[in-house]
Amino acid sequence: MPPPMPATCWKTCAWPGTARAFMRACCPRSMTRRRRALGIDGVEEGVLAMMVLGRAMPPAALPAAGPYLPGAAAASTSIGVTGVIQRATSLREEAAPPGELIPLPAPVVAGKDLYATIAARRSERRFGSGPVALETLSSILDGMAQPPQLSAAVHANIVVNRVAGLPPGVYRFLPRQHALVRLRSGDFATAARSAALSQDVIGDAAVVLVLSAARVQVLAEGARAYRQVLIEAGLVSERWLLGAAARGMAACPVGAFYDDEAAALLGADPKEHWVLHFAALGLRP
Numbered sequence: 001m002p003p004p005m006p007a008t009c010w011k012t013c014a015w016p017g018t019a020r021a022f023m024r025a026c027c028p029r030s031m032t033r034r035r036r037a038l039g040i041d042g043v044e045e046g047v048l049a050m051m052v053l054g055r056a057m058p059p060a061a062l063p064a065a066g067p068y069l070p071g072a073a074a075a076s077t078s079i080g081v082t083g084v085i086q087r088a089t090s091l092r093e094e095a096a097p098p099g100e101l102i103p104l105p106a107p108v109v110a111g112k113d114l115y116a117t118i119a120a121r122r123s124e125r126r127f128g129s130g131p132v133a134l135e136t137l138s139s140i141l142d143g144m145a146q147p148p149q150l151s152a153a154v155h156a157n158i159v160v161n162r163v164a165g166l167p168p169g170v171y172r173f174l175p176r177q178h179a180l181v182r183l184r185s186g187d188f189a190t191a192a193r194s195a196a197l198s199q200d201v202i203g204d205a206a207v208v209l210v211l212s213a214a215r216v217q218v219l220a221e222g223a224r225a226y227r228q229v230l231i232e233a234g235l236v237s238e239r240w241l242l243g244a245a246a247r248g249m250a251a252c253p254v255g256a257f258y259d260d261e262a263a264a265l266l267g268a269d270p271k272e273h274w275v276l277h278f279a280a281l282g283l284r285p
Contacts, residue, residue, distance in 0.1 A: 097172050102180040105135045107142035110246035117246045124250035125201040127282030131162040132206045132249070138178070140243035140281070144236055145175030150228035153217035154236055154276070157266055159208040161189045162282075170266060184267050195261035196278055201252050205280035209240050212266060212275045233276040240279050250285075254278040 035041070110117075137158075144156065156173040158180075160166050170184040192210075193203025202208055211233045218225045237253055244251035257278055263270035 097181045097183060099181045099183075101174070101177060102166075102171070102182065104138035104141065104178050104180065107139040107178070108135060110139070110143075110243070112246040114242075117242055121242060121245040123241075123252040124284065125252050125280075126285050127204050127206060127250055127280070128285045129162075130206075130283045131164040132281065132283065134163055134165045136247055136249065137163055137166075137207060137281075140240060140247065140249075141173050141175075142178060143243040143246075144239040145173070145178075146239065148232055149235060151213075151218070151221055151225060151232040153213040153221060153225070153229050154232050155212045155214070156236065157183065157210040157212060159188050159192045159210060159265065160206075161187070161192075161208070162206040188265060191261075191265050192278075194258075195265050196254055196257045199254060199256070201280050202254055202278060204282070206282035207280075209237070209277075209279040209281065210262065210266060210275060211236055211277040211279075212263075212268070212273055215272050215274060218274070230276060237277050237279050240281070244281055248284065249281060250283065251279060251281045254280065 141156070141158075148154065156175075158171050158173060160168055160171060162168075166180075167185065168187045168189075169182050170188055171180040171182055173180055189203055189205075192205075192208050193199065196202035213229050213233075218229050221228065241251050241253060255277065257275065259275060260270045262275035262278075263273055266273065266275070
C-alpha cells in the first residue's frame with residue numbers, strides 16, 4: 001500500500017531566467033478562503049489546486065491554516081449525490097466567538113538567548129499580588145502563537161485576574177488578529193482554582209492559560225487527531241512558559257483539573273469542548 005499523501009503537496013518548476021512556480025495541492029483546510037476568493041459555491045464547482053508564481057517564493061511564505069470544522073450536511077443538492085459527497089467531505093473555516101475584538105498592544109521581542117532561557121526555566125508556584133502589564137501578556141501570547149505542527153484544533157483561552165488595563169474575565173485569544181474576544185465577564189479566580197483541584201497556583205495567578213479543543217474539530221482531523229491535539233497543546237504551553245521565563249515572569253503548567261468544571265469555566269459544553277491544559281502566569285513575589 002502506498003504511503004498516505006501529506007495534507008499539503010508542492011511541485012516546483014523553474015526555467016533559467018524565469019520566475020519560479022510553486023504548485024500547492026489544495027487541502028480541505030484551505031477550501032473556504034479559496035472558494036470565497038474565486039466566488040464559487042463549493043458544491044457545483046470546487047477548488048483542486050493553487051499555483052503561486054514568484055521569484056524564489058518559498059512554500060512557508062503562505063499563511064498557516066487555522067481551526068476548521070466539518071462541512072455542513074446536506075440532504076440533497078442541485079447536482080444530486082455528487083454535491084452531497086462534496087459537502088460532506090469539505091471543511092469550513094471556524095467563525096470566531098461572537099463579541100467585540102479587543103486589540104492587543106504590539107508585541108515586544110524579549111531579546112533573551114533561547115538556549116539560556118530553556119536551561120533557566122523553572123516552574124514557579126507562587127506569585128506576587130501585582131498586575132501583569134498588558135504589553136507583557138500581548139508579547140507572551142504572540143510568541144506562543146506559531147503555525148500548528150500537528151493539529152490546528154487547539155484554542156488558547158485566558159482567565160484574566162490581574163492584568164493592567166484589561167477587566168477580569170475569560171477571553172479567547174485570536175492569533176490572526178492578535179486580539180482577544182471576551183467569553184465571560186467577572187472574577188473567575190475562585191472558579192479556576194476549584195476547577196484545578198483547588199490548587200493555589202491557579203487561584204493565585206494573575207493570568208491562567210486554558211488550552212482547549214472543540215470535539216468536532218479534533219474528529220475532523222482524522223483517526224490520530226486526539227493524540228496529535230494533546231501533543232500540540234504541549235507545544236503551545238512550552239512556548240507560553242518560555243515566553244514568561246524570558247520576560248522575568250513566574251509561570252507553572254498544571255495538568256490536574258476537573259474536565260466538566262474546566263469546560264464550565266469557559267462557558268462551554270464539556271461534551272462538545274474539551275479542556276486540555278492549564279498554565280499559570282504572574283509576577284514573581
